[in-house]
Amino acid sequence: MTERQQERTAEGGVPTRIGQAVMLHRAGDREEARNRLAALWHELGPSADPLHRCTLAHYLAATQDTPRERLAWDLTALEAAEGFVTGGRPRT
Template sequence: MEDDVMARVTAAVQRGQAGERASARAELAAMWAEVERGEGDDFHRCVIAHFMADLQDNPQDELRWDERALAAVDGVTDERAQEFHESLRVRGFMPSLYLSLADDHRRLGDADRAREYFGKAQATADALGDDAYGELVRGIADKVGRALAEGSTEPLPG
């Protein structure tokens, strides 16, 4: 399925990863406004919010976007996700969404909430495949777990 919103999200995320964080944030904010007006669906909301969180400079703002992503995923079905890519399953989104929230709460000094979301991420990690995405998320889980064990509130190392 041709999905203009997802193509634009991908382009904005790539710009953000290339160092153009402010312009990527602005683009994703504009797309968020579009989907909130009904020009998208919960799949778009989840993906936009998840990537928008990664572009925030303030951990509290990042938490708000990650909470929006988690709220939106409730309205996403496997069938809808597979319209974008046949391999997608909503359960496979959950470890990353939960890890993001665990890391937000950890950096904000709320270790109890961080551990709660970290536990949810671990409980859904079996949904990750043996692929690059699965390896990436498992690597992030290792970093978040270490930081939690150390009591660190510092951003994760690159």
């Protein structure tokens, strides 16, 4: 398997992993959901698919403790959304 194929395979699990964390959050385990989403955020890094970054930041916002933290993640989600709307990569 080429390196590019491995990347696609690894990223193919991203929506599933996000979904699992969201289910944890909806079941009441906000802290574990936040930990999993944050780990995935760091694992993917700034060059990840903008759609994945937007989705992760959106759900990370919902798991935060304060309005300020939620807003910061919401703004990050909007910035990532710019990447898939314009076809470019976000600045962060």
